[in-house]
Amino acid sequence: MKIFEAVGSAVTRLLSELGRFVQLLFRTAAWAVRPPYDVAETVRQMVRVGVDSIPVVFVTGLFTGMVISLQTYTGFARFHAESFVGSVVALSVTRELAPVLAALMVTGRVGSAMAAELGTMRVTEQIDALVALATEPIQYLIVPRVVAATIMLPLLVVMADAVGIGGGYLVAVDLLGANPVTYVHNSFQFLGVNDLTSGIIKAASFGLLFSLIGCQKGFYTEGGAEGVGISTTRAVVSGSLAILVADFFLTKLLF
Amino acid sequence: MANELADARIDPARASEPKIKLVEISKSFNGKVVLDRLDLEIAAGESVVLVGPSGTGKSVLLKHIIGLIRPDSGQVVIDGTDLWSLPDKELNAFRRRFGMSFQEGALFDSMSVYDNIAFPLRRQAKKSAAEVRARVAECLELVHLEGIEKRKPAELSGGMRRRVGFARAIALEPEILLFDEPTTGLDPIMSDVIDTTIVEMRERLRCTTVTITHDMESAAKIGDRIALIFEGKIVAIDAPERFLKSDNPMVRQFVEGRADGPMTQAEGARGGRA
Numbered sequence: 001m002k003i004f005e006a007v008g009s010a011v012t013r014l015l016s017e018l019g020r021f022v023q024l025l026f027r028t029a030a031w032a033v034r035p036p037y038d039v040a041e042t043v044r045q046m047v048r049v050g051v052d053s054i055p056v057v058f059v060t061g062l063f064t065g066m067v068i069s070l071q072t073y074t075g076f077a078r079f080h081a082e083s084f085v086g087s088v089v090a091l092s093v094t095r096e097l098a099p100v101l102a103a104l105m106v107t108g109r110v111g112s113a114m115a116a117e118l119g120t121m122r123v124t125e126q127i128d129a130l131v132a133l134a135t136e137p138i139q140y141l142i143v144p145r146v147v148a149a150t151i152m153l154p155l156l157v158v159m160a161d162a163v164g165i166g167g168g169y170l171v172a173v174d175l176l177g178a179n180p181v182t183y184v185h186n187s188f189q190f191l192g193v194n195d196l197t198s199g200i201i202k203a204a205s206f207g208l209l210f211s212l213i214g215c216q217k218g219f220y221t222e223g224g225a226e227g228v229g230i231s232t233t234r235a236v237v238s239g240s241l242a243i244l245v246a247d248f249f250l251t252k253l254l255f
Numbered sequence: 256m257a258n259e260l261a262d263a264r265i266d267p268a269r270a271s272e273p274k275i276k277l278v279e280i281s282k283s284f285n286g287k288v289v290l291d292r293l294d295l296e297i298a299a300g301e302s303v304v305l306v307g308p309s310g311t312g313k314s315v316l317l318k319h320i321i322g323l324i325r326p327d328s329g330q331v332v333i334d335g336t337d338l339w340s341l342p343d344k345e346l347n348a349f350r351r352r353f354g355m356s357f358q359e360g361a362l363f364d365s366m367s368v369y370d371n372i373a374f375p376l377r378r379q380a381k382k383s384a385a386e387v388r389a390r391v392a393e394c395l396e397l398v399h400l401e402g403i404e405k406r407k408p409a410e411l412s413g414g415m416r417r418r419v420g421f422a423r424a425i426a427l428e429p430e431i432l433l434f435d436e437p438t439t440g441l442d443p444i445m446s447d448v449i450d451t452t453i454v455e456m457r458e459r460l461r462c463t464t465v466t467i468t469h470d471m472e473s474a475a476k477i478g479d480r481i482a483l484i485f486e487g488k489i490v491a492i493d494a495p496e497r498f499l500k501s502d503n504p505m506v507r508q509f510v511e512g513r514a515d516g517p518m519t520q521a522e523g524a525r526g527g528r529a
Contacts, residue, residue, distance in 0.1 A: 034344075036378070125361035128323050132355040133375045133423070134347050 017238075024138075024216050028146055031139040042144040049110050049145075049211075050152030054159070056109055057102045061160030064097050065089055065167030073176050082178060086187035089168030091195060095255075098160035099199045100247050103206035106153060107239040111214035114145055115235030118218025119228035127219070142215045146208060153207030154200045161199065198254040202247065209246055210239040272335050274299040274431065274463045280319055280329035281487075282312070289315050291487035292329070299430075302457060302464045303492075304478035306471070306509065308518060312487050313467045314358075317433050320465060321353045322346055333431070351379055354424030354462075355433040360416035362408040362423070368395075369404035372423045379427055394422035397459065398452055414445035418452060425456060432456070434466040438473055450476045471510055475499065483509055485518055 072088045118141060121127050130137045165187060172178040217235040221227045273296040282290040289312040297303050305313045318324040319331055322338045331338040333352065341349055362371050372391045376382050382390065395401050398418040408416055417437055424432060434453060438446035450473050457464050457477075468474050474481050475495040482492040483506055491503045499510055508516030 124359065124364075125357045126363055128318070129355070129357055129361040129363070129423075131323055131347075132321055132350065132353060132357075134350040134379055134427075135375075136343075136347055 020220065021212065021216055024142070024219070025212060027138050028142050028212065031136060032143045032147065034139065038140065038144055041140070042147050045144045045148035046152050048113075049106065049148045049207075050155060053106050053109055053152075053156055056105050057156045057160050058163055060101050060105050061093070061098055061163035062167040064101055064160075065093055065164030065169075066171045068092055068097065068164075069168035069171040070176075073172055073178070082172075083182050083186055085172050085178065086168065086183040086185075087190045089172075090165050090187045090191045093164035093168070094161045094191065094195045094199045096199075096247075096251070098164050099157050099202040099206060100243065102157050102160045103153060103203065103210060103243045104240055106149075106156065106207075107210040107214075107243065108236055110149065111210040111235045111239040112232045114211060114214035115218035115221075115231045116228055118142075118215055119221035119231040122219065122221045123224050123227060137219070142212075142219065145215055146211045149207040149211030150204050151207070154203040157199055157203035158196075161196065198250075201254060202250050205246060205250060206243045209242045213239040213242060273297055273332075274301070274334060275320055275465070276330075276332040277316075277319065278330040278332065280316075280326045280331065282315060282319070282324065282326050289487055290319070290326070293484075293488055295482070295489060295492075297463060297465065299463055300461060302466070302477055302479045304474040304481045305465065305467045305484055306469065306474055306481060307484035308509070308522075309469075311484050313484055314435055316484065317355075317435055317465060317467060320431075321350060321355055321433060351427055352430045353433065354427065354429035354431070356417065356420045356424045356435065356437060358436045358439065359413070360408065360420035362416055362419055364408045366407075367404065368400075368406050368408070368411070368419050371408070371419060372426050375423065375426045390426060391422075394426050395419075397425065397456060398422045399448075414441050414449065417441075417449060421452060421456065425460060428460065430462050432460070432462050432464045434464065434468075436467050436469070438468060438470055446470065446473060449473075453477050471499070486521065 069085060069089050073082060073085045076082050076085055076088075118127070121141070127137050127141070130140060169180075169183060169187070172183055173180045214235040217231040217238070218228075221231040223230075275295070275297040277293060277295040279292045279294060280290050281288070281292050293312075293316065295303075295316075305316065307313055315324060319326055320333075322331065325339060333349070336349070338346060338349065362368075363374065366374070369391055372394050373387045376387045376390055391404065392401070395404070398421050400415060400418055400422065403411070403415070403419075408419070411419065421434075421437075437453065438449050441449065453464070453466065454477060456462075464477075466474075466477050468477070478495055480492055481495055481498040482489045483498075483503075484490070485505060491498065491501060491506045493501060498506065501507070501510075504517045507513075508518055
């Protein structure tokens, strides 16, 4: 019987978290369109999510492009199809790897920080203080973070796309001796606008997901320092899982 | 809405109504009853002090008054308006009538003292930079903390943090001021400074105040009435001089600070302190 109880309570917890997420999504959307618009805070969050994440996403994009190039070159060389390495790198980076890996890295960096920050504010009564000062905390705290993440992650992904393709070129041409003209030509021959836009749509969705999950975990933190720790961990785990699950369904929908 | 608020302040028909009226408030957390059909009426300009053992729902009661917690049943009526009958946005606007000071100050730690106090002025009052500067200086002067505008909350002592919390709470000139354990954990001298500040603020702002404390000396100094809360109910409420001399065995146990008494026995019968 205990196993049923455990499964039951896990399912109940999952459903209640999901319900809370959907509720917070609607409340955030409703408060986002109401004035006052906190432009300064949104810009501050855009810097934290976007500008401050450039080094991490740059390295992630570069090495992802490089390793894909290395792997496919070695594989394709077995049946003399090296000239298509550029296409494979460009397509896999723009459609899949740049959006997903950049989102996972930013979730670890920023989603966790959002949960920790809001969680600390919750346990030290700063969120109650906001309400007491007639300020809606969803509008003041969550809206700028979610808007910033939804705008900045696509921009980071565009950078990761470029860096990834560049990394692939470096490995294929400079390390493995591929013909540079053929490589560049093939890189863009099969790359359509749809490949780029679908990656960008994915990135915006992932930005919305990880930031809202990070904010949700922080906003509803219970207990003291331990509660903040739990929220931070959950923000990263749930955020990453949500990105991977959403990736499948978005890919199914967009391609 | 703003006109309606202004009218409520001067409407003579409402003058006889209590400023704060709690009607049969009940609240449970995870099956544990914290407030149990609690009634309380506080007149305009009155100062009520809530005392009682830890975990008996004093802070929860205070958070009900300002609408931070929604009761499971019962009504919170401020100036004749049931808080929870208001839509979200109006409830937010209604909260401008309140100022609340939290246990540890709850200052926004990413902001300086100046920005903390200016926060409600910039967001709610839409004042010019010069007006904000003048009001921040005025609020800091009222809590005797001039010249610390640039400091961060982490650089302040516990007593200073709370007084900055007071300054922030009074920035919008609230009609009702709520203090959650303003002197807990402070030395006796600082406690007296805080008590004096509360009395001064009340006299200058002419507002209604509700204060939670464990310190009977503070309670007698600050309060027009003292209410003892136990197991989610008000078991005694009276003017300080009568409260301190009360024959009620629970009041006697609390005032004398005895471990033995009806409150400990009741808790023992329930299986210990929460």
